[in-house]
Amino acid sequence: MKVLDKTFFERNTCEVARDLLGKYLYRRTEKGLYRAVISETEAYHGEEDLACHCAKGRTPRTEVMFGPAGHIYVYLIYGMYDMLNFTTMPEGFPAAVLVRALGYPEVWDGARFVPVKKRTDGPGRLTRALAIDRGLNKRPLTPGTGLWVADGGLRPEKIITTPRIGVDYAGEWKDKPRRFYIPAESGIFKSNSEI
DNA sequence: TAAGTGATACGC
DNA sequence: CGTATCACTTAC
Numbered sequence: 001m002k003v004l005d006k007t008f009f010e011r012n013t014c015e016v017a018r019d020l021l022g023k024y025l026y027r028r029t030e031k032g033l034y035r036a037v038i039s040e041t042e043a044y045h046g047e048e049d050l051a052c053h054c055a056k057g058r059t060p061r062t063e064v065m066f067g068p069a070g071h072i073y074v075y076l077i078y079g080m081y082d083m084l085n086f087t088t089m090p091e092g093f094p095a096a097v098l099v100r101a102l103g104y105p106e107v108w109d110g111a112r113f114v115p116v117k118k119r120t121d122g123p124g125r126l127t128r129a130l131a132i133d134r135g136l137n138k139r140p141l142t143p144g145t146g147l148w149v150a151d152g153g154l155r156p157e158k159i160i161t162t163p164r165i166g167v168d169y170a171g172e173w174k175d176k177p178r179r180f181y182i183p184a185e186s187g188i189f190k191s192n193s194e195i
Numbered sequence: 196t197a198a199g200t201g202a203t204a205c206g207c
Numbered sequence: 208c209g210t211a212t213c214a215c216t217t218a219c
Binding site (some may be wrong): 053056059060061075076077078079080081 | 199200201202203204205
C-alpha cells in the first residue's frame with residue numbers, strides 16, 4: 001500500500017481531483033478499518049472561484065485551504081452533513097477537492113476486506129458511513145490520523161466531466177467543468193480484490 | 196416538493 | 208447582537 005502524500009496533492013486541483021478517482025480511501029476508527037474507492041470528486045480552486053469557500057478570503061473556516069496540501073477540510077452543511085475535502089496546491093494558495101462519492105465499501109474482518117452494506121454515494125452519506133466529522137478538520141491525511149488515501153484501488157476506464165453540483169450562486173463559475181466521476185455502469189466495481 | 200438542522204459570515 | 212444562506216438528504 002502506497003499512501004498518497006503531500007507531493008500528490010500539491011498540484012493543480014483539477015488534476016488531483018481526476019487522479020483521485022479509483023484510489024482507496026481508508027478510515028480507521030475504534031469500530032474497525034474501512035476502505036472504499038473514490039468514485040466522484042469536485043475541484044475548488046483559488047479565491048477567484050466564486051463556488052469555492054475561499055472566495056471569501058482567509059477566514060477561520062477557510063484557513064485550512066490556505067495551508068499545505070494533503071490535509072483534511074471538513075465542514076458542516078445544512079446543520080446535518082459533514083463534507084469531506086482534501087487540500088491541494090502549495091501553502092498560500094487556497095484550494096481543495098470535495099469527495100462526493102465512494103464505491104465498493106469494505107471492512108477488515110481480521111483476515112481480509114469484506115463488502116459492507118452502506119450507501120456511500122453522496123457527500124453527506126459517505127462521511128456518515130465512514131464516521132468522518134469535523135474532528136478531522138485540519139489534520140493531515142496519514143494513517144496516524146485515521147484517514148488516508150492510498151494506491152491499489154482501481155484504474156478508471158472512463159471518467160465523466162461535468163459542472164459542479166449545487167453551486168448555482170457562483171455566476172460564471174457554476175458552469176466550469178470541475179466535477180469528475182467514474183460512471184457506475186462501467187462495471188468497474190466488479191472485478192477487484194487484494195489484501 | 197419541502198422540511199430539517201446549525202455553523203458561518205456579514206450587516207447592524 | 209440578529210439572520211440569510213448553505214459544495215445535502217430523506218420523507219411526504
